Amino acid sequence: MVEIRDLSKRYGKGPQILDSINLEVMHEEFISFLGPSGCGKSTLLKTLCGLINSSSGSVKIKGKSPDEARADCGFVFQDANLLPWLCVQQNAELSLKIRGVPKSLRREKSEALLKLVGLSESKEKFPRQLSGGMRMRVSIARALATSPSILLLDEPFASLDEMRRNRLNEDLLRIRNQDLFTAFYVTHSVGEALFLSSRVVILSSNPGRIHTIIDVPFEYPRTAALRESSAYLDLLVKTTHSLREVTVE
């Protein structure tokens, strides 16, 4: 479904950010990118949806270029980036409005999504009236409004405390169970990557290359109990070791 072939990225005459990235991702896979700061995780994510052009190599999404396939992508940023002058519901249906979807259909879709992310009661509130976690939920609802087959998430829960992050991770998997999409997730948290993903891609830095790909064997749907299982904890140790190797390098 998504094919990344020899992808490299360099900004002008600056240092190489990404070098020879090769990855094939099947429909409905959940891929997490882990790696030290500056290894190009976010650049890779933005290349997938055509926000950044690659210097060489190619990305194909269902056989299309990222620019052509953009309509099929949803993006969740590190900050919720809600439009502060719009209420929760208007924010959730923004992408639909841009695409010219009639108001009644927009309302129907946004109501369903806000219910899914647990914000039906807050649909008329403005972003400044929400907590960080609630804003992130709206951001996810907005990204899912167009029913994308690919969801790109760039450290969406990085600014939240661990308890809220864990809760949102569980919510994200619950949402994905209902609205199956292929996910690319950038994070610094090994635990988060393992809990969410079917595969974890560890990138080394200077330049960003794929160091290791770890298969996560746990079945979906996953629950909070998974975090306490010995298999999960063993994999956590193994993945942390791999990550340490690229950080030390």
Added chain:
Amino acid sequence: MTFRNYSIILMPILSSFVIFMIWFGLGQNMVQERVEKDGYTVEEAEGARKAVLPYPNEILTALTIHRTDLLQATSNTFSTAILGFLAAVIGGYGISLLFSSSLLLKQATYPWILVLQMTPVIILSPILVIWLGPGQRATALITFLIGFFPVVANSTQGLISTNKDLLDLFTISNASKWQEIALLRVPNSMPYFLTGMKIAGTLAPVGAIAGDIFAGTSASGSAGLGFMIMVYISSAQVPALFATAILACTLGFVFVCGVNVIHWLALKNWHDSYGEAEQ
């Protein structure tokens, strides 16, 4: 109720009382000096004092005597200020939209706008009177020239300083340039635009009065407060001059309050400057 609750009313009353005491004290001192040092009679000294520092009751009397002329002049200045202000706000924001969509146009035009802004109105006004003739047209144009730069400078800043991630969001959603402007850049620029509008609103009555001093005319009852100031100065009617100042100040208050209400209405729901987040 604590002192803090009452202080918002008490303190201005107290400061007004102190100012009036100083005012009367200065007047009395002036009269006394004239009588003792210059040998004036008390009536002569009072007359001289009135021509320099009239008391509030004398100003109110002048206001009553000249009320027809002054109210007409205030109304004329108000309509000129509104005209110039609206032109500054609409024209200024329009220019900002053009600037934000074309860097070349901004580079070509912005220096000329700066030149226009840097040239004192006191020099521009006579030129405009020569070109347009005296009257409301020239006065409104002077008001526009004073008010439009803050709108242009602030709004352009607001239109170009849009969050990069939000622009990316619109790119991912395949938004057109028009949608990006209408749904993102314009609302994002509102706090900046409204700040520019506040400044323009403060300057509009000043511009209308200053413009009227140069371009005002008494023809067909179109004299504004600036023209009345010139009339009262030339005829040494100082209490009437002070009365004009009170009306000009009131006009300024009306403008600033009006603009603040618009600012509040536009931003109260969503902008951080109004109230704390609930969370």
